[in-house]
Amino acid sequence: MNELGAAVPGTQGSAGADPDRDLLARLAMGELEALEGLYERYRTMAYSIALRITGEPTAAEDVVQEAFLGAWRNAARYVESRGSVKTWLLSIVHHRAIDLIRRRRPTDELPETDASGSGGAIPEALTLPDVWGSVVEGLDRTAVVAALAAISTVQRQALELAYYGGLTQVEIAERLALPLGTVKSRMRLGLLGLRRILTGTGGAFADDDGAGAS
Amino acid sequence: MSDHLVAGLHCTEATDLAAGFVLGALRPSEMAQVRAHLGGCPEAHPEFAELAAATPALLAAVPQVEPSVALGDRLMAAARAEAGEVRPAPPAAVAPTVVTPPVTAPPPVAPRRDWLGFLRPARVPWALAAAAIVIAVVLGARTLQLQQETSDLAAYQRGVAAVIDAAVQPGAQLAILAPGQSAGPNGLAAVGADGTIRIAMRDLTPTSGNQVYEAWAIAGSAAPLPIGGFQVGSSGSAAFVTTGPTASGVVIALTLEPGPGATTPTLPIVVSGAAQGHPAG
Numbered sequence: 001m002n003e004l005g006a007a008v009p010g011t012q013g014s015a016g017a018d019p020d021r022d023l024l025a026r027l028a029m030g031e032l033e034a035l036e037g038l039y040e041r042y043r044t045m046a047y048s049i050a051l052r053i054t055g056e057p058t059a060a061e062d063v064v065q066e067a068f069l070g071a072w073r074n075a076a077r078y079v080e081s082r083g084s085v086k087t088w089l090l091s092i093v094h095h096r097a098i099d100l101i102r103r104r105r106p107t108d109e110l111p112e113t114d115a116s117g118s119g120g121a122i123p124e125a126l127t128l129p130d131v132w133g134s135v136v137e138g139l140d141r142t143a144v145v146a147a148l149a150a151i152s153t154v155q156r157q158a159l160e161l162a163y164y165g166g167l168t169q170v171e172i173a174e175r176l177a178l179p180l181g182t183v184k185s186r187m188r189l190g191l192l193g194l195r196r197i198l199t200g201t202g203g204a205f206a207d208d209d210g211a212g213a214s
Numbered sequence: 215m216s217d218h219l220v221a222g223l224h225c226t227e228a229t230d231l232a233a234g235f236v237l238g239a240l241r242p243s244e245m246a247q248v249r250a251h252l253g254g255c256p257e258a259h260p261e262f263a264e265l266a267a268a269t270p271a272l273l274a275a276v277p278q279v280e281p282s283v284a285l286g287d288r289l290m291a292a293a294r295a296e297a298g299e300v301r302p303a304p305p306a307a308v309a310p311t312v313v314t315p316p317v318t319a320p321p322p323v324a325p326r327r328d329w330l331g332f333l334r335p336a337r338v339p340w341a342l343a344a345a346a347i348v349i350a351v352v353l354g355a356r357t358l359q360l361q362q363e364t365s366d367l368a369a370y371q372r373g374v375a376a377v378i379d380a381a382v383q384p385g386a387q388l389a390i391l392a393p394g395q396s397a398g399p400n401g402l403a404a405v406g407a408d409g410t411i412r413i414a415m416r417d418l419t420p421t422s423g424n425q426v427y428e429a430w431a432i433a434g435s436a437a438p439l440p441i442g443g444f445q446v447g448s449s450g451s452a453a454f455v456t457t458g459p460t461a462s463g464v465v466i467a468l469t470l471e472p473g474p475g476a477t478t479p480t481l482p483i484v485v486s487g488a489a490q491g492h493p494a495g
Binding site: 032036044047049051057060065068069072087091094098159162167172184187188191194198 | 230231232233234236237238239240241264265266267268269270271272273274275276277278279280281282285286288289290292293294296297423424439442445455456457458474475
């Protein structure tokens, strides 16, 4: 009964051929059932990300709907070598949710718009060499949450303001009344720390919070 | 590594922006500049991939919340409409104006125009046409609501079937979830040997706003561990899958929380039950 359970980290897609790529190939050929299949697999993760960022169920549902439609329209543009279907799809959700909250607040620069208008804009941040396979896939959510809890509070705060709050590093520095270099350093050390904990190549290293960097 | 100047950025400057770039935390013009630098720079810039490696963890770490059953129906209706498979289903055409919130970019849905055109024959007096529209809208809304309730009920039934399927697997445990009092919401939870926990519930009070029902696993004397949340529509039923501890006799409980991500339960406990193995397991 994967229609109910597949969207939970650690319970999906680890064995055998990659069912996501099969779904995406069918999606690229215009099969609506494939869209339904992809939605059933990732609806919970997609909605959870959208809700975490937008903070509103209605907005989150709109984001998810548009993200899946965008993925459907752009299935043919998915480039396998740049990452898993899961990362690609969830990055579209993330990108759309961030786009929405940034448009809601006054900024000096509007977010980048998807030039094609097709909803397939993907932040390059997540189309770099893929890591679900090596870092996150196979770990349950509890392990990921624990890893996030193991980095220092100030590093986590910087990552969260950027990644869930949609703030730029300059905005984070202004909000926290910190030098920009400190914010950059916290984000960098936070990401490296998270990776190190998740890949098991080192323990928690909360000792350096970048507070002294400039 | 040489410090190439590409797209107005030196390699050292691009590297300095790497964390902000992989998090999407640069101004759009800076994002574009870094992207152009990476596209044209002869250096491989492995630090970008190294930093990006952790971002999926940030996606995976968010509290898990189930969307409403209606969202899947809306998505598929929108996709069908866009694919040209517009079906003669008035509720789908009425939905964006009556029940569901407006989507950010509604696809061109032909039926609405057809439907209004149908109500606009020249000889129908205006008041009658207006009344017809009101009735049609009300009926459309009601039909939508019934569709959603039917859909939610079907999801609950599938959820119960999934719980039972999971509970009969080797090593699995089953919990009957019920409130302290005799009446109220009730349901089942299956705790699989692999840590998959499936919950099917009915008669829950619908959530509103950001409210979620948070599921908790309580193993022995350990503190309650939040294992995920879900929202409930007007049907009061829900089917939810998450992961959690597999300890023998683990207690599964639900609380109603003001938003996702609770770390301690807000009392009262809505329902709870201790998981028990079966002889074959």
